Amino acid sequence: MAEQQPVPWALLAADAATVERYRAKVYDRGPDRCAFFLGAISSSGHGKLRAGSRKAGTSRVVTAHVLGYVITNGATALPEGHVVRHTCDESSCQLPTHWATGERLDNIRDYYARSHRAGHALSDVRGPDGRAVAIRDAILTAQATGADVEAAIAAAIAAGNPSGAVQDALF
Ligand SMILES: [Zn+2]
8 A cells, every 4th residue: 555655755855864875875986977776676677775764654665766866856856757767778877967857658768769789788688687786786796805896897787798799880
């Protein structure tokens, strides 16, 4: 039943503990580079986290980039029925400049327009969830072992595109 209620985005975005919990799970790599999510990943490859508070009755699991969008732009910037899309096609990306709102149909149209490209995020053989988990785990492992995080990200991305060698020829 709880899932049927609209998400109180404005309340969640205004909750300092929620904002802090969200930011702690975002791997920031500077402007123009995908900021991968380090928390839970859904079957569709999207970041997930618990937001709100039980005391206030707002506690629930939400999609990370949608929460990030309303924290950044305000809940009124997300009209009813709209989704937050990724212009970079990395489903776990939390970089605000890689987000755009649109209707669900735009999202589906984008997917079919791009998914056939060799070496592209949408053609990853692991699927969006396998890709997002591999990137997340590569970052966490590199951080824990003191390895080069960027090299780990590059290797994790390359592993999902066995035919990635043809990418240069196509772009
Ligand atoms: Zn991105």
